[in-house]
Amino acid sequence: MTAAVRRRPKAVADRRWAARVGAAAGLLVALVVLLLAPATPASAHAVLVSSSPAASAVVPSGPAEVALTFSEGVRKVPGKIRVIAPDGSRADRGEPSFSGAVVTIPVDPSGARGTYLVSYRVISADSHPVSGAFTYSVGAPSPPPVDTGSDNRADPVVGTAVKVAKYLGYAGLLLLVGPALVLAALWPRRLPRRGPARLAWAGLGLLVLATVADLWLQVPYTAGGGLFDVTGSGLGDVLGSAFGTAHLVRLGLLAAAAFLLRPLFAGPVGRTDGIILAVLGGAALFTWPLAGHPAASPAPAVSVVVDAVHLGSMAVWLGGLVMLAVFLLPRADERELGAILPIWSRWAALAVAALLLAGTVQGLIEVATPKALVDTTYGRLLLAKILLFALVVGVAAYSRSLVRRRTAAQRPGRMRRVIWVELAITAVVLGVSATLVQTTPARTAATDVAGTPTGYFSTTLSSPVASVQVELDPAERGNNSVHLYAYTKDNRPQPVQEWKATAALPSAGIEPIEIPLLPLTDNHTTGEINLPAAGEWQLRITVRTTEIDQATVTATVPIK
Structure with a gap:
């Protein structure tokens, strides 16, 4: 009986010693990971502040590089920064370079005249992706190209x-x-x-x-x-x-x-x-x-x-x-x-x-x-x-x-x-x-880089041919960006052959205004529109997925 009592404290002590050794080993692994990890500067959700060439600009000759300047430092998503030439081919040459908040994309300066599409997807320091696109033109504008090789949406x-x-x-x-x-x-x-x-x-x-x-x-x-x-x-x-x-x-x-x-x-x-x-x-x-x-x-x-x-x-x-x-x-x-x-x-x-x-x-x-x-x-x-x-x-x-x-x-x-x-x-x-x-x-989300208040509107509309996701930013009077996405019933990208969109404000007697749309991928298009007055605007969107399959959906957007 005495020997058993003596053995019990020793067994308990052995278990506690083993537990502490195991805990120390796990803690050591965590410390090694922490010490070997690269340091990353702190920043917030990045916002594109400016670009060179500027969005929608017309430049006399092709640039050798496109520079994107964000509000904070960003990290690369491989293969997600692209420059598309007017004929739909890749105009970027080599990997983009990242230096804090500036991303530089080498571009072929001898490319054709016309409109180029720049699409990007980067990662903010808080681990969230930031994506977008814009165009610039060399010599004179042309029908914008479509980036069929990259979808910048999760x-x-x-x-x-x-x-x-x-x-x-x-x-x-x-x-x-x-x-x-x-x-x-x-x-x-x-x-x-x-x-x-x-x-x-x-x-x-x-x-x-x-x-x-x-x-x-x-x-x-x-x-x-x-x-x-x-x-x-x-x-x-x-x-x-x-x-x-x-x-x-x-x-x-x-x-x-x-x-x-x-x-x-x-x-x-x-x-x-x-x-x-x-x-x-x-x-x-x-x-x-x-x-x-x-x-x-x-x-x-x-x-x-x-x-x-x-x-x-x-x-x-x-x-x-x-x-x-x-x-x-x-x-x-x-x-x-x-x-x-x-x-x-x-x-x-x-x-x-x-x-x-x-x-x-x-x-x-x-x-x-x-x-x-x-x-x-x-x-x-x-x-x-x-x-x-x-x-x-x-x-x-x-x-x-x-x-x-x-x-x-x-x-x-x-x-x-x-x-x-x-x-x-x-x-x-x-x-x-x-x-x-x-x-x-x-x-x-509440302010852009110039400190101007902004909002955001997003909704998903169902139709027989596709589910249409509508995004309007900043959903206020003045210039607004429209993004439209098409998905199948099982949430897969739905290719669209033709998009049409109009905006109207019936309460103020404003007839439908056509929104010029720029296809970015086969299921994603974007456009810019100026909404001159506050009120309940009616967005009317037509989606044509084949020669015969077409549907129209409507969204009511409150504009402040």
Whole structure:
């Protein structure tokens, strides 16, 4: 009996030693990735500031190069910057060079007279692609060429998959943090740990899956293409970027944490292991803002810190709620709940306070102006998130009042129902957040490079021959850019033989104005139009896909 008792502490010590060695190995991998990664300057969503030759310019002789100047530094998407000659052939020669915010494209200066098409797709520092096109003419304008060899638009399925992966990552984080925190500090000794441990392992697996999916999807998201249009070189470019570095570091930190989570799920751990786990978890939280908008904000250091605090507070609060609803309230007795709930209530209050503070600071940085809060997609999504958060805080305040009145421990069923309401609302909040991180920040979307307020209109219209996506920018009085895309029912590009579009304002007596259209690819065309008055403009778009298949759709666009 004595020998068995002596062997048990030694076995426990051996397991803890092995866990720490494994954690150190995982942390070492993360540090190696971080040290070997190239440094990338911080910047925001890039905007094309100017070009040489200028858009729509007519120059007397062919230039030897085309220069694109963006508002911030950009990175290359291989094969996505092209200059098309009037006859449809490639006029660019060799690879474009990147120097901060300036991209230089070598061009054959002895090309034919006529109109040239310049199309581009680059990556901003916050990992989002930026694409566009314009024309210039040599000698005199001619019918613009069509770039049939490049589609600078990401597959809609890929865009949706990216948002789903973000959502799953958030869900995995809270399912991992909640059980780990409660098992380390609040779990009654008499209750088995198997259920919470399984939930935490599921959260860890979901988090790893979402991180790997992020890396995979980033290739077609930035380069264009479908879910499986992933090449070795494209994946290498993603892994070598700041985005890829942050995700690889996250995987290394999760691997390190997994070695210490195993003994935690088996029983109480020592203070040293708890501190190491907390450090690993805190470091992992920073990989989210370092791979997104916060790292490219006007105040990156502040944005990264507050976003990590925001994410960590969310994981603590919601993860703890899941543990209360699923395990503690149904299994713990009144005496245990009487001790646990007041502590949890204080933790939840601190987490909510941190959420409010961090969210306010981040909102001020990303939105920049009150007008952008209502005039941009990012601002409106943020308003929706604030309203939902206010609702869930109200429900949380009610649950806190139950704890203060000491009725929660005596009647756990009511407390459990309230918590499920909190979780249902916050599930919607997480969905809004997953969309928000993929949306252009309001500080960028609300102003162009000259500081002029801009808006944006986008809608998808169905017809028997194609689904037509309509984009109008800035959707205000004056000059506007129109982009039209055609897709099949299964979201594949639909080739179009002929586009026609008109704009009318019946309320002001403005008859239909024809919009001159420039085909960029076989399913994408663009045009420019001046809208002289505010009101509900009627866009009428005709799509002809074959000699006999044709359809007309109409969109109402509010112009301010």
